[in-house]
Amino acid sequence: MLIALLAIAVGLILLVWSAERFVAGSAATAGYVGMPPLLIGMVVVGFGTSAPEMVVSALAASQGNPGLALGNAYGSNITNIALILGITALIAPIAVHSQVMRKELPILTVVTLFAIWQLFDGTLSRLDAVALVGVFFAVLGWSIWSGMRTPDDPMATEVSAELTTHAMPIRKALFWLVAGLVLLVISSRILVWGAVDLATAFGVSDLIIGLTIVAVGTSLPELAASIIAARKGEHDLALGNILGSNLFNTLAVVGIAGLITPIGVADEVLVRDLPVMAGLTLALFVLGYGFRGPGRINRLEGGALLAVFVGYTAYLLVTNF
Numbered sequence: 001m002l003i004a005l006l007a008i009a010v011g012l013i014l015l016v017w018s019a020e021r022f023v024a025g026s027a028a029t030a031g032y033v034g035m036p037p038l039l040i041g042m043v044v045v046g047f048g049t050s051a052p053e054m055v056v057s058a059l060a061a062s063q064g065n066p067g068l069a070l071g072n073a074y075g076s077n078i079t080n081i082a083l084i085l086g087i088t089a090l091i092a093p094i095a096v097h098s099q100v101m102r103k104e105l106p107i108l109t110v111v112t113l114f115a116i117w118q119l120f121d122g123t124l125s126r127l128d129a130v131a132l133v134g135v136f137f138a139v140l141g142w143s144i145w146s147g148m149r150t151p152d153d154p155m156a157t158e159v160s161a162e163l164t165t166h167a168m169p170i171r172k173a174l175f176w177l178v179a180g181l182v183l184l185v186i187s188s189r190i191l192v193w194g195a196v197d198l199a200t201a202f203g204v205s206d207l208i209i210g211l212t213i214v215a216v217g218t219s220l221p222e223l224a225a226s227i228i229a230a231r232k233g234e235h236d237l238a239l240g241n242i243l244g245s246n247l248f249n250t251l252a253v254v255g256i257a258g259l260i261t262p263i264g265v266a267d268e269v270l271v272r273d274l275p276v277m278a279g280l281t282l283a284l285f286v287l288g289y290g291f292r293g294p295g296r297i298n299r300l301e302g303g304a305l306l307a308v309f310v311g312y313t314a315y316l317l318v319t320n321f
Contacts (some may be wrong), residue, residue, distance in 0.1 A: 001201040007194030012217040014187035015052050019221040022180025023048040024166065028173035031163050036148065041159035041240055043143055049225055049241060050076075050248040051181075052218040054256060055188040060206070061257035065196055069257040070124075070269065071210020072218060073249045074277050077112075078211075079219040080242045080249075081280040082309030084226050088238055089302025092230040096288050096295035101236055103146065104243045105285045105295075107139060108250075112281045115250050116274050119265045129258025136251035159237060191217070207266060208320045211273060212313060219245075239288060246281070276312055280305070 026048050030040045053076050057069035088094060096102060114135065118128045168176075191214065199209045222245050229238035257263065283305070288295040297305075 001198065004194045004197035004201060007190050008198060008213060008217070011187050011189075011191030011194055012220070014183060015056075015191055015218065016220045016224075018180045018183030018187055019049065019052050020180075020224070021176045022051055022184060023221065023225075024168065025173045025176030025178075025180055027163065028166075028168040029170070029177050032170050032173065037157075037159040037163065039144060039148075040163070041237055043140065043244070045159070045225070045237075045241060045244070047140075047244050047248045047252075049221045050245045050253060051184055052188065052221065053245075053249050053253045055184050056192060056214060056218055057253045057257045058260060059185075059188050059192050060196075060210070061260040061263070063192065063196075064261075065192070065206045066257065066261060066263040067205050067207035067266065068192065068195060068199075068210040068214065070254065070263060070265070071207040071273075072214045073253040073257070074269070074273050075211035075215025076219045076253075077246045077249050077277050078273070078280060078312065079215050079309065080222055080246055081284050082305045082312070083216070084219060084223045085239070085242055085284070085297060086302045086304075086306030086309060087223070088226045088230045089297040090299050090306065091227060092233070092235075093299055093302070094230065094235045094239055094288075094297040096239055096290060096297075097236055101240055101243065102289055102295065104143075104240075104247070105289050107142075108243055108247055109281055109285045111135065111139070111247060111250055112278055115254065116278060119270065119274065122265050122267075122270070124254065124258045124263040124265060126259060126262055129255045129262075132251045132255030132258065136248070136255060139247060139251065162234070162237070202321060204320050205266070207269065208316060212316055276308075280308065 023045060026044045027040050030044050035044070053072055057072050060066070060068035060072065085094070115132065118124065118131070195209045195214050196206055199206045222241055225241050226238040229235070229241065287297045287301055290296065
């Protein structure tokens with residue numbers, strides 16, 4: 001068990017570091033090839049911070065641990081909203097100025113409901129997975145189209161400032177793009193092995209390990225990015241990071257895992273985890289959309305989100321360990 005814990009610790013540390021390098025290299029490379037700053041923020045940064053979830057879930061599914069794949073994806077969504085946005089809002093209330101973000105909030109809500117509807121029969125089939133991946137590419141296409149139409153969106157200014165502050169030579173950017181991806185795969189293999197071994201040692205399902213240790217660990221890049229953005233007053237970038245990540249998790253991460261192997265969905269996922277994820281997504285939509293003006297997540301609301309995460313995690317630990 002000690003070896004499993006060590007593997008998880010080493011895997012998570014290497015995973016977080018390589019994800020940060022991968023996103024930095026990807027963003028810099030995208031800037032060199034002429035991608036608009038808004039698209040870099042929405043697509044490269046928003047989706048890129050979910051690279052750990054994608055690699056971990058794909059490896060877990062390919063190695064016969066579909067529970068870990070689902071737990072990682074849905075647990076990361078819960079962690080992103082309840083833990084990360086909760087902490088971020090406590091540090092600095094999040095004001096939503098970006099019109100693109102206000103359009104993505106209802107899209108995430110509808111996508112989440114669609115993904116839950118697919119699982120009502122207790123199975124994520126390959127046909128379901130194809131539908132998820134298809135919707136992902138549709139959302140990606142919309143993001144590119146929307147970004148091209150609104151180049152002066154406030155989020156574009158924030159991303160442009162970040163690219164200028166952390167300028168990187170093209171060779172260095174390409175190096176970290178490739179090296180970061182390779183290290184992501186290596187660290188994910190270490191993490192998955194440790195997580196499965198730990199689940200066996202404690203006699204719990206790999207789903208629970210995925211919802212807790214792995215989900216929080218693979219969400220650390222989002223946590224770091226959102227806190228840094230909030231402290232700099234880059235509120236739209238902080239929220240955009242979470243929205244992009246949750247869209248990617250719900251559609252691409254689960255879809256890719258389902259394409260690798262059909263996944264049986266445990267009853268507890270349907271009655272416990274998916275309702276929590278749906279409730280948090282709906283709360284994020286209500287708080288962030290701003291029906292009577294710019295959306296805003298204040299410190300009180302951030303504290304409430306954090307309390308939900310603590311309560312949910314405590315329930316998982318008490319009932320399974």
